[in-house]
Amino acid sequence: AQKRYASLRGLPAQGLCGTVVSLQMNAGLMADLPSLEGSGADGVGLFRTELQFLVRNQMPKRAELAALYARVMDAAKGKRIAFRTLDIGSDKVLPYMKPNDEPNPAMGWRAIRVGLDKPGVLRMQVQALLRAANGRPLTIMFPFITELGEFTQARGHVLREIHRERSLGHVVPEKVEIGAMCETPSLAYAPQAFFELVDFVSIGGNDLKQFFFAADRENERVRRRYDTLNLSFLSFLQQIAQRCAASNTPLSFCGEDAGRPVEALALAALGVQGLSMRPASVGPVKALIRRVNLHEIRAVIEAARDSGAESARPALMDYLAGLPQ
Ligand code: PEP
Ligand code: MG
Numbered sequence: 255a256q257k258r259y260a261s262l263r264g265l266p267a268q269g270l271c272g273t274v275v276s277l278q279m280n281a282g283l284m285a286d287l288p289s290l291e292g293s294g295a296d297g298v299g300l301f302r303t304e305l306q307f308l309v310r311n312q313m314p315k316r317a318e319l320a321a322l323y324a325r326v327m328d329a330a331k332g333k334r335i336a337f338r339t340l341d342i343g344s345d346k347v348l349p350y351m352k353p354n355d356e357p358n359p360a361m362g363w364r365a366i367r368v369g370l371d372k373p374g375v376l377r378m379q380v381q382a383l384l385r386a387a388n389g390r391p392l393t394i395m396f397p398f399i400t401e402l403g404e405f406t407q408a409r410g411h412v413l414r415e416i417h418r419e420r421s422l423g424h425v426v427p428e429k430v431e432i433g434a435m436c437e438t439p440s441l442a443y444a445p446q447a448f449f450e451l452v453d454f455v456s457i458g459g460n461d462l463k464q465f466f467f468a469a470d471r472e473n474e475r476v477r478r479r480y481d482t483l484n485l486s487f488l489s490f491l492q493q494i495a496q497r498c499a500a501s502n503t504p505l506s507f508c509g510e511d512a513g514r515p516v517e518a519l520a521l522a523a524l525g526v527q528g529l530s531m532r533p534a535s536v537g538p539v540k541a542l543i544r545r546v547n548l549h550e551i552r553a554v555i556e557a558a559r560d561s562g563a564e565s566a567r568p569a570l571m572d573y574l575a576g577l578p579q
Contacts (some may be wrong), residue, residue: 459509
């Protein structure tokens with residue numbers, strides 16, 4: 255199978271219907287970058303920046319971060335990397351920050367909430383990214399955006415840092431894309447202005463699913479209780495895709511489900527244009543996309559919904575079993 259996937263490396267993830275899906279990889283370490291070439295991914299759809307903060311016993315310095323981000327960009331050789339700003343709190347606690355005793359950290363003071371309330375670290379991280387880019391295009395993505403105002407504020411910090419870097423005489427990227435992760439259901443119902451302003455949306459399916467079903471992703475008893483192919487959840491994802499389409503906002507998905515071939519098909523069929531996953535999943539997902547017509551997959555999902563099924567999985571598995579080998 256490995257050989258078969260290797261032979262697909264240079265080929266697009268294109269369905270029989272002609273739709274091309276951009277397959278990207280998730281990363282968080284310098285050591286992940288060689289997989290970019292090996293897997294044939296189009297870029298890094300999610301670069302989790304927490305690790306550099308977690309592996310130290312003190313806050314990293316701006317220059318250290320800038321040097322690291324520059325090496326990551328060098329290794330990507332011009333492929334796009336979506337750098338996600340720090341997502342701490344919840345399950346990721348920094349050793350040098352006073353732990354907050356929160357009854358419910360996943361819904362607590364985490365991610366962009368920390369970034370906006372104590373913007374020093376967020377601004378330092380943005381400065382490090384701008385310096386690392388050194389004129390190259392840059393993509394920044396904010397975690398856990400819940401309403402329009404949080405996005406405008408976070409974006410404001412980036413715009414101010416760009417202005418400041420320029421006034422200090424540093425080169426700034428000619429293009430900075432600023433996106434938001436959709437990880438709470440509220441963002442799907444944000445005002446149209448949000449979808450107009452944001453450069454792209456990336457669904458953080460791990461968190462979005464836990465909040466949609468109210469099922470803790472860390473709790474073994476409930477974390478697999480609800481199927482990602484549950485038709486209520488798929489309808490919800492389809493609404494997000496429709497809102498993005500209405501404003502021509504690129505939409506991707508970077509939770510673990512993007513790397514599961516059947517889930518990946520469903521996401522692509524509902525209008526998700528980019529899927530970001532573990533590098534090892536790129537081959538299997540691509541191989542399956544290339545065998546199917548995504549319009550037919552969508553019709554299978556909609557027929558399952560109309561029939562009153564709970565999940566699209568049985569219908570999709572039946573459909574796939576009937577495909578020519
Ligand atoms: C997600 O929530 O789906 C996601 C990609 O972010 P993380 O898993 O780091 O919370
Ligand atoms: Mg998340």
